Amino acid sequence: MRMMDTARSDKLFERAREVIPGGVNSPVRAFASVGRHPLFVERAEGARVWDVDGNAFIDYIGSWGPSILGHASPVALEGIGEQALKGTTYGLPTELEIQMAEQIVEAFPGMDMVRMVNSGTEATMSAIRLARGFTGREMVVKFEGCYHGHADQLLVKSGSGALTLGIPTSAGVPGESTRNTLVGSYNDLQGLEELFRNNGGRIAAVIMEPVPGNMGVVAPREGFLMGVRSLCDRHGSLLIFDEVISGFRLAYGGAQTVYGIRPDITCLGKIIGGGLPVGAYGGRREIMSRVAPAGDVYQAGTLSGNPLAMRMGLQVLRHLAKHPEFYRELEEKARFLEEGFGANLRRCGVEAAVNRVGTMVCQFFAKGPVETYRQVMESDTKRYAAYFNRMLEQGILMPPSQFEALFLSGAHEERMLEMTVSAHGKAMETLAEL
Ligand code: PMP
Numbered sequence: 001m002r003m004m005d006t007a008r009s010d011k012l013f014e015r016a017r018e019v020i021p022g023g024v025n026s027p028v029r030a031f032a033s034v035g036r037h038p039l040f041v042e043r044a045e046g047a048r049v050w051d052v053d054g055n056a057f058i059d060y061i062g063s064w065g066p067s068i069l070g071h072a073s074p075v076a077l078e079g080i081g082e083q084a085l086k087g088t089t090y091g092l093p094t095e096l097e098i099q100m101a102e103q104i105v106e107a108f109p110g111m112d113m114v115r116m117v118n119s120g121t122e123a124t125m126s127a128i129r130l131a132r133g134f135t136g137r138e139m140v141v142k143f144e145g146c147y148h149g150h151a152d153q154l155l156v157k158s159g160s161g162a163l164t165l166g167i168p169t170s171a172g173v174p175g176e177s178t179r180n181t182l183v184g185s186y187n188d189l190q191g192l193e194e195l196f197r198n199n200g201g202r203i204a205a206v207i208m209e210p211v212p213g214n215m216g217v218v219a220p221r222e223g224f225l226m227g228v229r230s231l232c233d234r235h236g237s238l239l240i241f242d243e244v245i246s247g248f249r250l251a252y253g254g255a256q257t258v259y260g261i262r263p264d265i266t267c268l269g270k271i272i273g274g275g276l277p278v279g280a281y282g283g284r285r286e287i288m289s290r291v292a293p294a295g296d297v298y299q300a301g302t303l304s305g306n307p308l309a310m311r312m313g314l315q316v317l318r319h320l321a322k323h324p325e326f327y328r329e330l331e332e333k334a335r336f337l338e339e340g341f342g343a344n345l346r347r348c349g350v351e352a353a354v355n356r357v358g359t360m361v362c363q364f365f366a367k368g369p370v371e372t373y374r375q376v377m378e379s380d381t382k383r384y385a386a387y388f389n390r391m392l393e394q395g396i397l398m399p400p401s402q403f404e405a406l407f408l409s410g411a412h413e414e415r416m417l418e419m420t421v422s423a424h425g426k427a428m429e430t431l432a433e434l
Pocket of ligand 1: 118120122124147149150209214243244245
């Protein structure tokens with residue numbers, strides 16, 4: 001395996017650390033849990049990313065989800081220059097915003113109306129406020145290992161960067177803010193039933209990633225999502241699906257379409273911006289009509305519905321809508337990796353479990369099956385770090401954390417997937433020797 005030269009990245013990191021906390025603008029980019037400095041990017045195209053030292057990688061980070069058509073996709077970028085020349089933000093409405101809302105509402109069975117925001121965090125924060133305003137209740141249930149952004153009230157037993165860094169709850173979050181947050185276990189319906197039994201009339205909403213992608217990928221057990229839906233109905237609570245990852249990725253209409261469950265509010269982000277900063281939350285008309293200025297739940301944003309982001313997002317969504325075979329093909333790619341990885345693991349006798357739900361896939365260095373947060377946490381993160389580095393040395397950029405999904409795109413070609421499986425095989429051979 002070649003030794004990678006990362007001198008320029010290392011130098012930039014030194015400079016960055018002086019003026020940016022930890023040298024990065026989002027924690028998981030620091031590569032801390034895989035024991036190295038971050039790679040600074042020069043450019044990306046399709047499924048490839050080049051760092052400032054000229055190293056090329058097949059990229060499975062994919063900006064953590066938005067780049068479903070690949071980087072610098074001509075579909076996403078078409079006419080963006082022209083659009084920018086018309087002005088990049090107005091603080092006044094545009095037709096693009098209506099087109100975006102229509103596109104999203106048509107895709108998601110649980111949505112009649114939708115409000116655009118600027119990130120996934122804003123979407124979940126606003127959805128919770130709306131659920132509280134609508135029900136007149138204060139408590140919220142979340143599941144450990146699920147990540148819903150960095151709002152105070154949801155930063156409890158979080159997945160993603162918080163899990164990677166082992167920060168279960170952030171400093172600076174007042175006890176007051178999380179007093180009304182109850183934490184359940186994903187895939188444990190009985191536990192949720194108990195939470196409802198003890199706090200029944202006070203729970204405004206259950207918020208969940210229907211298919212968690214922030215503690216790695218975990219599949220819902222048979223009947224779990226339906227069970228959550230029924231408990232919410234029985235207790236007059238709203239069900240919020242955080243489909244920031246799964247929306248337009250698991251299927252065009254997200255996990256709710258795949259599993260046939262209708263949430264009351266859905267949160268979106270990532271793909272809908274086509275690579276620019278966007279989030280959204282939407283739901284039944286009766287609920288969404290409570291959002292200001294139609295209703296009494298305040299929520300606003302200077303850059304919300306930004307014309308560049310709407311244009312880029314719309315172009316991606318329209319492309320996906322026009323090509324239903326896209327999801328079949330993406331799932332084929334995910335299956336190819338699942339099967340290839342599985343065969344390598346068996347051949348090398350390495351203990352690991354490959355989880356795949358449709359187009360979402362992830363490998364845990366754990367015995368398996370991995371169906372719960374507790375089982376996720378049994379993963380050997382040191383082995384993951386070794387695996388990550390061995391893949392990197394072979395030109396494959398995996399997510400720099402055991403607790404993240406692998407992000408595939410339409411630009412991942414068969415040849416790249418074969419190279420990935422072959423590199424994985426070599427990595428497993430060396431891991432078996434450890
Ligand atoms: N919800 C989920 C399911 C996410 O995966 C993320 C981000 N990874 C968020 C919310 C937060 O989105 P953002 O980082 O855009 O604030």
